[in-house]
Amino acid sequence: MSASNAPASNPFARPDFPFALRLVTEAAALAAYDWAGRSAKEDGDGAAVDAMRKALSEIGINAIVMIGEGEKDNAPLLYRGERIGQKDPEIEIAVDPIEGTTNMANGVDNSMAVMALAPRGAMFDLGPSFYMDKLVLPSAAKGKVDPAWPVKQRLEALSDALRKPVRELRIFVLNRKRHQAMIKDIHAAGARTMLQENGDVAGAFMALQDGQPVDALFGTGGSPEGVITAIFARAMGGEFFGRVDPQSDDEAEKVRAFGLDTGKWLAGSDLVKAEHALFVASGINSGPVCQGVRIEGNTAILHTLILDAATGARYDLTSRLPHA
Template identity: 45%
Template sequence: MSAEPRRPGTALDPDRNLALELVRATEAAAISSARYVGRGDKNQVDQAAVDAMRPVLGTVGMSGVVVIGEGEKDEAPMLFNGEQVGDGSGPEVDIAVDPVDGTSAAAKGLPDAVAVVGLSERGTMFDPGPCVYMHKLVVPGAAAGAVDPEAPIADVLAAVARALGKRQEDLTVAVLDRPRHAELVADIRRAGAAVRSLLDGDVAGAIAVGQPDSGVDLLVGVGGTPEGVIAACALRCSDGELFGRLQPRDDGERAAALDFGHDLDRILTTTDLVSGDDVFFGATGVTTGALLRGVRFQRDAVVTQSLSMRSRSGAIRVIETRHDRSRSNLIRH
């Protein structure tokens, strides 16, 4: 008797943790891109990561479609939106990928650059369409029901502090270091909280909110919508909640978003961004930051630190791996 084919959107194999397989891809991207850390060329960082990650993803037993990728096919030679990935033998899944979130940070030798991949059942990831940016608020799970995402930041900080049993002065808020956030940063500091500035890419900062002892209590500000979906994959597997609102940059983008079907007044939650019941996430540090340690090159080995997470089981693994230079096929000599 033949097995009934799996319907898109249903749970994946409960005994198979694809997140562990994804970590091999993020390790490959991190190791290759780390060779260019501090060398000043962010495009070189990104290309090295893409070139290393793609073939490893191709060996994973899945039939994946890139929903959040490097861009459109004509702009991104690999891992573009709509690309088919995996060996085609396994479950049908949506893929969200950023070979290096924080390419500028890596190029300058600064913290918080990470290689990340998330996946969930086919048809369960939010498609940003023309919307490049969104306003994000990420808070720990304990504060999710206590905050009003549309309230002034001082009120948000007060609510988070109460929910966490902390003093407001003990909170640390991750914010992208951009001119548009100057007033927001000033308001956070006036409220007594500290600011952790993120140079480039807010995925690591958002994920750190859901990790104990990361030193980051919340993230706020306008950042990339694709990065919001990637962060949501991780937050579905951990202790954090994202609230987002799409932010068109001009009238043309606003009209395109409305034509695409987006409600620009809607507050999107983590589950709106990734609605699957079985979400997997893998990340490897490129440079050391609040979330993970960066790649370390030793005489005979390369050492990486990664996260492997799955929403169904709640399993969160911090994996430190020593890759032998003479034997690992992830190391390009």
Template identity: 40%
Template sequence: MERSLSMELVRVTEAAALASARWMGRGNKEAADQAATEAMRDVFDTVPMKGTVVIGEGEMDEAPMLYIGEKLGNGYGPRVDVAVDPLEGTNIVANGDWNALAVIAIADNGDLLHAPDMYMEKIAVGPDAVGKIDINAPVAENLKAVAKAKNKDIDDIVVAILKRKRHEKMIEEIRETGARIKLIQDGDVAAAINTAFDDTGVDILLGSGGAPEGVLAAVALKCLGGEIQGKLLPQNEEEAARCEKMGIGDITRVLKMEDLVGGDDAIFAATGVTDGELLKGVRYKGTAGTTQSVVMRAKSGTVRFIDGKHMLNKKPDLVIR
């Protein structure tokens, strides 16, 4: 892949963030998602790549924009797989909560898992705890291993987990160890990324969430030197059949980093829509908007934080062709 794609992808996530942040706290998650998707599509048309969406907004008949199998880019440049979530946290934006992101991940053609849209059990950690976790191990065992790897007492560990009824038993197990918990309403991609940055205060992500989000998180953690493991959780025969159709034969196996994102290169870009532990959300003043983004590349290990100021009167459609 061309290294210049890193900055091109930031342009895409910035546009999606600037468009969707207008809907923060207005209670309309569909409008926020549509704004992000349309802006992302417009800028993608200018990016020099031959991209195919492997994780997107659904099948072609379910999502008119950024659907699985759609071609992205201007038709020139490297052939890549694209995983995209124009607005990771639609409910977050609708409610004005924390950690909504506009997210893109790309890898060389064939290197991203074509994850079906279903639940996935996940465990994710940053670089300090790589090789120390096991998704099949008891919660207490994993937390003790992470605490030891990070040279912390277990009651200093912070676990991020989605606030869902299905997690009540796991939350109780975490509390029994003495570890602390950060309950999140939505947005487990941000929570997984946060495990790789000490300043966020998050040490480990546990629990189940969307499988496509698991692949997005895997690309970010590959770039950051972290680790995620996952297990697909089909809820019925139809979902199990879809796994087989997408080439996932053994749905009970543990999906490790190399299963979720293969090869030696990948790029991840995200722009904050609302404020989070890692990125600030969009700010508007007059005809200007400001953004904060992160972009990273696995091959080089480079991580860049980018503050952007956008003169919206000069590019009202968020792109200059």
């Protein structure tokens, strides 16, 4: 059976399917852009959520949100367990309508609308986990660094794998109080850091992409971004590890009740147990992954990146949309 005649229950077999998804992230990116640089984080996020949910309904898929907005962001749409479409879900999705919400609001680089998709039953159910400790490695270090190792040992193994002195390694870390001890350990071992206030999806992308000034990503960020990163890490030939890492007593209690082990590191293949999986991102403000929205007269120009975990295919797409 040819891909074009594949059963409707397997949308991943349709050659047009990845390109239909760009409509979803583009809608969210354009809605968010109208709030970019206006110091209105909640307004921008709300606009992106509404636009993404509407576009998902319009492209005709039957999906369930495994990781979304929901309780953490007090969002009435795109919450965990929400169903999209009229039939039983065939697809699971993880969404981040604005990755880098603060950057969007402040009008600085690196914000985008992001989602990831896999067949039903593929995504690990992270339940009430909001935060995840992560290790992202480029392809040359695949299989050579254990996430359970101390920082110094990780760096030494990474140095050997990349054939680069420890003093020349640069590790992307979110600049958070929770990372202060780890940052000191990185510096004590002789390595450098790239400290950013937001955007660990972009940090992971830089760690995986040749020619970028980052050799790995260490540290805790959002759980949705973890599952999303696991998909594009596979597409880019690198390696992802994640461990649920609650950041409050309330979250820790809920995570334990749900049955998640905070001491267990999960590989990317544990988080997404399927060959077919897609990563889709459209830029709001420019960053390492996507170019931001540009307005020319009454036209908005958007850049979308699609990565296919099954094939490693990469699609860089440009759209021109009406914009009043």
